[in-house]
Amino acid sequence: MADRSIPWFMGAAIVLTLLGLYCSFFTTPDVLQDQKEYYRIIFIHVPAAWMSMWLYVIMAGWAAIGLVFNTRLSFMMATAVAPTGAIFTFLALWTGSFWGRTSWGTWWDWDPRLTFELILLFLFIGYMALHAAIDDPRRADRASALLALVGVFCIPIIYYSVQCPDPNSLNCRALHQTSSLRSIESSILISMMIMALAYWMYSFAAVLMRVRSIILEREKGNEWVSELLGRMK
Amino acid sequence: MWAVLQCMLTRDLILAIRRMSDVLTTLFFFVIVVSLFPLGIGADMDTLRAIAPGVVWVAALLASMLALGRLFNEDFADGTLEQWILTPQPLALLVLSKIVAHWLVTGVPLVLIAPLLGLQYDLPANALWILVLSLLVGTPVLSLIGAIGAALTLGLRGGGVLISLLVLPLYVPVLIFGAGVVDAGISGLDTQAHFWLMSAFLVLALVFSPLATAAALRISIE
Numbered sequence: 462m463a464d465r466s467i468p469w470f471m472g473a474a475i476v477l478t479l480l481g482l483y484c485s486f487f488t489t490p491d492v493l494q495d496q497k498e499y500y501r502i503i504f505i506h507v508p509a510a511w512m513s514m515w516l517y518v519i520m521a522g523w524a525a526i527g528l529v530f531n532t533r534l535s536f537m538m539a540t541a542v543a544p545t546g547a548i549f550t551f552l553a554l555w556t557g558s559f560w561g562r563t564s565w566g567t568w569w570d571w572d573p574r575l576t577f578e579l580i581l582l583f584l585f586i587g588y589m590a591l592h593a594a595i596d597d598p599r600r601a602d603r604a605s606a607l608l609a610l611v612g613v614f615c616i617p618i619i620y621y622s623v624q625c626p627d628p629n630s631l632n633c634r635a636l637h638q639t640s641s642l643r644s645i646e647s648s649i650l651i652s653m654m655i656m657a658l659a660y661w662m663y664s665f666a667a668v669l670m671r672v673r674s675i676i677l678e679r680e681k682g683n684e685w686v687s688e689l690l691g692r693m694k
Numbered sequence: 695m696w697a698v699l700q701c702m703l704t705r706d707l708i709l710a711i712r713r714m715s716d717v718l719t720t721l722f723f724f725v726i727v728v729s730l731f732p733l734g735i736g737a738d739m740d741t742l743r744a745i746a747p748g749v750v751w752v753a754a755l756l757a758s759m760l761a762l763g764r765l766f767n768e769d770f771a772d773g774t775l776e777q778w779i780l781t782p783q784p785l786a787l788l789v790l791s792k793i794v795a796h797w798l799v800t801g802v803p804l805v806l807i808a809p810l811l812g813l814q815y816d817l818p819a820n821a822l823w824i825l826v827l828s829l830l831v832g833t834p835v836l837s838l839i840g841a842i843g844a845a846l847t848l849g850l851r852g853g854g855v856l857i858s859l860l861v862l863p864l865y866v867p868v869l870i871f872g873a874g875v876v877d878a879g880i881s882g883l884d885t886q887a888h889f890w891l892m893s894a895f896l897v898l899a900l901v902f903s904p905l906a907t908a909a910a911l912r913i914s915i916e
Contacts, residue, residue: 576866595850608860
């Protein structure tokens with residue numbers, strides 16, 4: 462089933478990305494306060510950040526299912542999600558630093574959201590490193606799954622770190638302020654949603670492709686794999 | 695059950711005392727790292743005073759992390775760890791007593807020597823006191839969180855580097871508030887909130903870390 466759906470997902474991803482980028486350049490206003498054209502990075506940055514958090518939660522979810530039900534496929538799904546999650550986290554951090562440079566004059570700022578997004582990147586990389594360091598696949602799966610679950614505390618911190626009870630107090634001066642999704646113009650919101658959908662389609666496609674190779678690699682001792690490969694010749 | 699915990703604690707402490715060098719290496723690593731920074735950055739007292747909390751805390755983090763290797767590895771090597779998993783006592787409690795012993799041997803010396811290092815950086819007296827308190831509350835959390843990493847990487851080739859990759863991101867909140875409380879103390883701001891938050895970390899870690907470590911040990915031993 463994955464075979465048949467991957468081209469659809471990839472196709473949807475490409476179409477939506479093109480649509481999203483078109484929208485972000487042509488149908489949205491030219492300036493946003495004093496950020497001029499640079500604010501358009503938001504169309505890549507914000508959906509990528511959303512994806513990074515969601516993919517971590519999904520990875521931890523598969524890890525939890527795998528630990529509870531002891532199913533190999535759940536662990537394989539979790540392992541397949543990790544690199545995509547890492548890519549989106551890196552993308553969010555990188556585009557974010559460009560946005561920060563052009564709009565606020567700084568490549569980096571140690572505000573809570575940014576810092577914990579960086580920690581999220583380290584968590585993804587740690588997951589992949591731990592998985593790669595253990596030879597026995599069963600132990601590798603379970604160990605990295607535990608690590609993924611331990612790191613889940615990061616996500617609420619990223620999400621809630623911008624909700625300050627008192628925006629004027631000294632502790633709450635940060636680069637990221639409370640979510641303003643409700644008050645943006647609809648054209649900007651729609652473009653962001655299209656890009657987010659594009660990223661979701663890409664994630665499905667990438668994860669499915671990856672898990673397909675993981676399954677083939679892990680199960681290569683089994684008959685059905687040799688039959689499949691035989692049929693494909 | 696208390697007898698079992700006490701027995702384990704005594705055993706670990708006696709083993710640690712017999713191999714004092716392990717303990718002292720961690721301590722001296724801490725002292726050396728803290729002493730390296732003024733040599734590298736220059737001895738301007740104002741700069742040093744400003745960076746002191748961060749430097750001492752990062753050195754404490756690194757020293758804690760290096761000491762994690764001796765938490766489970768020796769017992770894993772001679773098979774005692776497997777026996778613990780097989781006992782009817784809850785593994786989480788056994789792990790907790792091991793972590794307490796580990797902290798007493800590696801964390802407490804750091805706390806005790808911190809005032810001297812603070813003097814090297816020309817910290818005022820009240821800041822020294824806050825530094826000691828912050829380390830006192832923070833180092834157990836470091837041991838607790840580090841134990842999870844140590845259990846996950848039991849017996850692996852990657853060794854110390856892998857454990858640092860796993861454990862340092864989890865240490866970051868403790869570092870932020872630990873160094874932050876000393877900074878606040880130097881500037882004269884209120885430090886209570888930071889201490890409450892760090893105590894919250896300690897309580898959370900005390901509850902969840904032994905469970906996670908026990909699960910990780912079970913995964914690693916199979």
